[in-house]
Amino acid sequence: GAVVSQHPSWVICKSGTSVKIECRSLDFQATTMFWYRQFPKQSLMLMATSNEGSKATYEQGVEKDKFLINHASLTLSTLTVTSAHPEDSSFYICSARETGVEKLFFGSGTQLSVL
Amino acid sequence: AQKVTQAQTEISVVEKEDVTLDCVYETRDTTYYLFWYKQPPSGELVFLIRRNSFDEQNEISGRYSWNFQKSTSSFNFTITASQVVDSAVYFCALSEARSGNTPLVFGKGTRLSVIA
Numbered sequence: 001g002a003v004v005s006q007h008p009s010w011v012i013c014k015s016g017t018s019v020k021i022e023c024r025s026l027d028f029q030a031t032t033m034f035w036y037r038q039f040p041k042q043s044l045m046l047m048a049t050s051n052e053g054s055k056a057t058y059e060q061g062v063e064k065d066k067f068l069i070n071h072a073s074l075t076l077s078t079l080t081v082t083s084a085h086p087e088d089s090s091f092y093i094c095s096a097r098e099t100g101v102e103k104l105f106f107g108s109g110t111q112l113s114v115l
Numbered sequence: 116a117q118k119v120t121q122a123q124t125e126i127s128v129v130e131k132e133d134v135t136l137d138c139v140y141e142t143r144d145t146t147y148y149l150f151w152y153k154q155p156p157s158g159e160l161v162f163l164i165r166r167n168s169f170d171e172q173n174e175i176s177g178r179y180s181w182n183f184q185k186s187t188s189s190f191n192f193t194i195t196a197s198q199v200v201d202s203a204v205y206f207c208a209l210s211e212a213r214s215g216n217t218p219l220v221f222g223k224g225t226r227l228s229v230i231a
Contacts, residue, residue, distance in 0.1 A: 034218045043206065043223040044160075091158055095219070104210070104219060106152075108159040 003027060004096050006107025013084055014115055021079045021110045023094035029074040030096035034104075035067075038091040047092075050077040074099075084114040117142045119209050121222035128197050129230050136192045136225045138207030144168075146212040149183065149190045150219060154204045163205075166190065168212070197229045 003026040013019050023033055031052045036044040048069050049057040056069035066088075068080040077096075081088055093109040118141040128134045140149065151163040164174065166183055174181045178198075182191045194201055204226045208219040 036221075041226075044219075044221045046218045046220075049218060093158075093160065103165065104150075106160040106162070111158065 004094065004105045004107040006094055006110055008110055009108060010111040010113070012113045012115065015085055016083055018080055018082045019084055019112060021081075021092055021094075021112075023077045023079070023096065023107050025075045025096045025098070025105070028096075028098040030077075031074060031099050033071060033077040033094055033096045035069065035077075035079050036093045036095070038093065038109075040091075044093065047079075081112065084112070086114045088112065089114045117144075117147075117209050117211070117220045119207050119220055119222035121205075121207055121225050123225045124223070125226045125228070127228045127230060130199060131196050133193060133195045134197050134227065134229075136194075136205050136207075136227070138190045138192065138222060140188050140190065140207070140209045142209060142211070144211050148210045148212055150206075150208040150210070151181065151190075151192050152206045152208065154206060154224070156203070160206070163192075194227075197227075199229050199231050202227055202229045 005024045005026050007022045011019055033050040035047045037047050038044045046059050047062045050069045050071040052071045052074050058064045066082055071077040091109050091111050094107045095104045097104050120139045147168045149166045153161040171183050171185055178195045180193045204224045206224045207222045210219050211217040
């Protein structure tokens with residue numbers, strides 16, 4: 001079955017640094033990828049929709065200058081948390097929809113801890 | 116607007132008991148998809164089922180079964196003879212089916228604890 005690889009699985013960084021999270025569709029092409037954030041014991045909240053070759057669409061309340069999304073190819077989307085702060089500590093998970101197929105596949109998630 | 120409500124925040128059952136996780140949804144779309152995902156402590160989302168809004172047949176997969184009631188906008192999930200390995204957070208989710216660029220809207224999840 002289709003696989004979405006998300007890397008890294010966890011990262012600890014200092015406040016003020018930037019962190020890049022990669023989301024790759026391994027055996028299918030994904031024109032659309034989604035980024036979610038999950039705080040402890042909370043639901044998954046959509047942050048943005050990433051479209052290959054165009055700008056991402058951000059949900060209300062999500063700072064696009066802070067959470068940079070790049071979807072330069074049909075198999076890779078990246079989320080960069082810029083100038084991370086402790087309140088950015090969260091579980092980030094991506095999902096990808098195989099082009100032409102109505103099914104979403106999720107990455108394994110990235111636990112970000114900002115000290 | 117779409118909304119998914121999982122009223123049960125936490126459920127604890129003793130092993131071998133049956134347990135039903137409730138899911139109620141709201142959408143203005145006539146065509147949509149409903150999902151259930153399992154999130155074990157490790158964090159990844161495990162896909163359990165996707166149901167098209169036109170298909171109201173109930174489904175059974177091993178110890179799992181789903182009851183889709185369009186009239187009450189519910190998509191409940193039952194685990195029979197629960198096991199400790201079923202302990203996880205379970206999310207119900209909804210997606211429009213109008214285009215390929217629609218994300219999932221998740222409920223808040225139900226944390227299931229199965230006690231040996």
